[in-house]
Amino acid sequence: MIQKITNGELNENxxxxxxxxxxxxxxxxxxxxxxxxxxNKNNLTILAVLLTHGHFDHSKNxxxxxxxxIPVYIHKEDADKLYTDNNLSNLVDANFDYxxxxxxxxxxxxxxGDFTFDVIxxxxxxxxxxxxxxxxxxxxxxxxxxxxxxxxxxxxxxYFDIMxxxxxxxKYKKDGYKFFYGH
Numbered sequence: 001m002i003q004k005i006t007n008g009e010l011n012e013n014x015x016x017x018x019x020x021x022x023x024x025x026x027x028x029x030x031x032x033x034x035x036x037x038x039x040n041k042n043n044l045t046i047l048a049v050l051l052t053h054g055h056f057d058h059s060k061n062x063x064x065x066x067x068x069x070i071p072v073y074i075h076k077e078d079a080d081k082l083y084t085d086n087n088l089s090n091l092v093d094a095n096f097d098y099x100x101x102x103x104x105x106x107x108x109x110x111x112x113g114d115f116t117f118d119v120i121x122x123x124x125x126x127x128x129x130x131x132x133x134x135x136x137x138x139x140x141x142x143x144x145x146x147x148x149x150x151x152x153x154x155x156x157x158x159y160f161d162i163m164x165x166x167x168x169x170x171k172y173k174k175d176g177y178k179f180f181y182g183h
Contacts, residue, residue: 002137002180003038007031009092012057012183015139018044022113025065026050026132026139027182032061046070047113052141053129054081055154056089056096058182063099071102075121078128079104086155105130122169124162125150131169133177142182144169150182 003016008030015026016038023044025035039046049062051074059082062072074082081087082099089096107121107130118133122143129150131140142150143165152162173179 004180005031005034005038007034008057008060010057010183013181015180016044017115017134018042019114021045022047022115024048024050024112024115025070026180027052027058027141028061028065029058030060032064035061035065047115048073050110050117050132050139051075051078051101052131052139052143052182053126054078054087055126055142056081056087056094058141059087060089060094060096062101063097066099066102072099073103073105073110074101075119075128075130076104076106077123078126081126081128088154120168122165124152124158124160124165126154127156127158127161129165133172136176137178137180138169138172139180140169140182144179145181145183146179 014031
């Protein structure tokens with residue numbers, strides 16, 4: 001089961017993937033209270049937090065969940081965004097508690113409990129943007145939107161990279177994968 005929580009001033013999407021009584025949180029953003037309420041109500045154990053990229057609107061409450069003992073995963077090329085202003089929080093004067101990820105990931109298989117993801121490096125929105133494929137679902141963060149693609153004019157974004165990433169992801173759309181966007 002996939003639960004979507006839209007939160008924050010930028011209406012970012014957080015996703016909770018559930019299997020049995022375990023779950024994975026993707027891009028917690030500002031949804032800490034909603035995540036805790038949902039997981040408590042459904043008696044779920046959060047196994048991990050996965051970040052599609054390190055911008056503040058997607059990674060903010062990773063810190064709060066990490067304080068509960070939940071490990072945070074991010075691509076190695078976006079790790080700096082969790083402990084520097086490269087997360088863009090300074091652009092909007094957002095409060096951001098710096099932290100370090102527990103695991104730095106790269107493209108390939110990622111197994112957490114009974115969850116298996118294919119991690120695809122999809123740079124362009126940020127250098128370390130990734131998309132997580134779980135079964136026939138793709139969590140693509142801000143790389144791809146329903147009617148477009150993410151910005152590439154921020155720190156370490158790149159137009160040519162995002163075009164290549166979008167083209168790569170659209171191949172999956174032809175095969176019937178369902179996309180879950182960052183906004």
